[in-house]
Amino acid sequence: MPEVLSQNEVKRMIAAMSNLKHKCIISLLYSAGLRRSELLNLKISDIDSERMQIRIENAKGGKDRYTLLGKNVLEDLRQYYKKWRPQHYLIEGQNGGPYSGKSVVNVVKEAARRAKIQKNVVPHMLRHSFATHLLEDGVNLRQIQLLLGHNSTKTTEVYTHIANTSMKLIRNPLD
Incomplete structure (x- = not known):
């Protein structure tokens, strides 16, 4: 079972980051359901502010897809x-090259530490949280599958086991 964060925990992580680049890293991983490699390969031209979408090119399995832009x-x-003026990649390292995967892990872990989250938070946990929260908000499983770039709904169905949707409808006998 994938481990997920609550929406409150994710918001605390984002709010805990004073570095704007680091805040964008956390926000993109979560709000677009990105894999770490997808974040690192984003180009400036992949951001479509008119349609409020992010184009993911050559993702896992060599597929392209679109996901959400909040x-x-x-x-x-x-x-x-405006501040960093990236040239090629949306999130660039200090010398203009691609940002490192290890740095993304460090940013996520530092955000979790600052937000006082006791779980071992890794970048992929933000992707799991994105899918789970969409499902809990009533988004169709097929739409979530497309946003995540899964080949099969079977892969996406794992989130039905961790979503709180059906549990919210059950009244605890002690309440």
Whole structure:
């Protein structure tokens, strides 16, 4: 079973980051359901602010897909772009090359530490949280499958086992 964070925990992680680039990293991983490699390969041209989408090219299995771009994330990305002026990759390292995967792990772990989250938080946990929260909010499993880039709904169905949707409908006998 994938481990997930609550929406509150994710928001605390984002709020805990004072570095705008690091805030964008956490926000993109979660709000777009990105894999770490997908984040690292994003180009400036992959952000479609008109359609509020992010294009993921050559993802796992060599597939392309579109995912969500949140309004708040877009605002942060605009501020980030003005400050950092990335040339090729959306999230670049200090010398203009690709940001390292290890640095992404460190950013996520530091955000969790600052947010006082006791779980061992890794970047992929934000992707699991994205899918689970969408399912809990009533988004169709097929739509979540497309956003995540899964070949089969069977892969996406794992989130039905951890979503709180049906549990919320059951009244505890002691309440």
